[in-house]
Amino acid sequence: MKRSILLFLLSLFLLIVFPSxxxxxxxxxxxxxxxxxxxxxxxxxxxxxxxxxxxxxxxxxxxxxxxxxxxxxxxxxxxxxxxxxxxxxxxxxxxxxxxxxxxxxxxxxxxxxxxxxxxxxxxxxxxxxxxxxxxxxxxxxxSSNKESIQDGQVGTESPTTEDTSKPGGNPVVGADESAKSLKHVNGMNFANNQLVVSLDGEVTPTISTLKNPDRIVLDLPNTNFADSFGSSQPLDTGLKGKLDVSGYSNVSEVRYSLFTRDPYQVRIVIALNNANAFQLNHDLDSNLVVINLNDTEDSAISVPTVANSGLKVVVIDPGHGGSDPGTLSITNKHEKDFNLSLSLKVQTLLLKEPNIEVVMTRDSDVYPTRSERVQLANQLNADVFVSIHGNSVLESPQSNGTETYYYQRSSSKDLANVIHKYLVKAIGFSDRGVKNGSLQVIRETKMPAVLLEVGFLSNSAEEKLMLSDDVQNKAAQAIVDGIKEYMGVK
Missing domain, CATH: 3.30.457.10 (Copper amine oxidase-like, N-terminal domain)
Incomplete structure (x- = not known):
């Protein structure tokens, strides 16, 4: 018995001193x-x-x-x-x-x-x-003298004019110019009517649409699949695969492949039953590319009558809603519910302001389209538009912090800076900065407009705080303080 214990201790010692x-x-x-x-x-x-x-x-x-x-x-x-x-x-x-x-x-x-x-x-x-x-x-x-990877590509799409693959060539080191900057697709999934692609570096995607049948085509230049990609998603010997899209009525297929090898380019195709509006979001911090198809449902918004009383009109937009749940939190809660909860707290505070008239794009679990939200704000000739969201990157649960988006207009940038300042100070999340982003609700509105990504619902620590009334109350007060400072309202 003692001998066995001695051998066990010796083995443990060797494992600690000389670990594999x-x-x-x-x-x-x-x-x-x-x-x-x-x-x-x-x-x-x-x-x-x-x-x-x-x-x-x-x-x-x-x-x-x-x-x-x-x-x-x-x-x-x-x-x-x-x-x-x-x-x-x-x-x-x-x-x-x-x-x-x-x-x-x-x-x-x-x-x-x-x-x-x-x-x-x-x-x-x-x-x-x-x-x-x-x-x-x-x-x-x-090897390169075999059948070109271009044969049997994703669907029936023809190579674009940028396709410079050379079947039968001799590219032994032909990629050395771009090898240092070559990026890889780590993973992708299709959920909540959104395609999410995770990359290991910064890539500038290009997106296009094709007819007969309807397709959305996403090209990722200078990109290949990561070694580990095939362990999480199907990838055959021709470097092609498909995602499971069962349960989505308008999406018949999502397929992907290494479209060309010289230069490298990954192509992803979303095959549709009918043409579908979409939004491309590209988060450079987390290296995520997201195609959101939740922009198709018709929903009427009645434009309220605003008295010409000299009051400042503020439109608060709780993102998503109804059939569009937005992203998921780490515990599978819907973003739309967080957005509405915080927005209603902002509304409550603004209703107490005698010099401000507040209008909500939604105050319940319904889905106004983005176009309708924009139309509402523009028809009201609002002074300020604020869209409230929660971030989520389930593939990267360590992502955290607050970020604020504006689109080009200097007035929107000024509004973004002041609200962001108050919000970061109030809730204490890391500062991811104020960024220029081409998002429909801030791009097509005519007044100063911002989109707030309060924090990451996919981060367990931030989710717990974001779903608490205490942090939501602090965030709501910060948003109101920022709006008031920007508009010069006492």
């Missing part, structure tokens, strides 16, 4: 190159390091007939095809490609006397199409 990496794990897997399995030595395996799939570089390049040299002294690997040379060094993230420095996500490592590198490096620098099947633990590689 914890971030690296070997995977019983296969590498399929151009449809054929590569034979690997018995002691060589695909490895996962910090969520990056690592494969043995020599096994791959020798099967591609590249020349490979290993320098034991410098721990360097040189790969050559014709005049193109790639140089790697073990435990160094910097590689040299055609004389230029390229940064790898993870440094090459030696495992079982074999150098392993991220498969993403293979894709970006050696002209291969790469995908990782997380279920079967299989790496699929397709």
């Amino acid at each position: 990496e914890g971030k690296a794990s070997a995977v019983q897997s296969k590498i399929i190159l151009d449809g054929k399995e590569i034979s690997m030595p018995a002691n060589v395996q695909v490895t996962i390091v910090n969520k990056n799939v690592m494969i043995p570089i020599r096994v791959v390049v020798e099967n591609l007939k590249f020349k490979v040299e290993w320098d034991q002294k410098s721990q360097g690997v040189k790969i050559q095809q014709d005049s193109k040379i790639i140089s790697l060094t073990v435990n160094q993230q910097e590689a040299i490609v055609a004389g230029k420095q390229v940064l790898l996500n993870v440094a090459p490592q030696v495992q079982n006397e074999t150098v392993v590198v991220p498969i993403r490096f293979i894709s970006e620098q050696m002209g291969l199409i790469v995908s990782w099947d997380n279920v079967d633990k299989t790496v699929y590689l397709t």
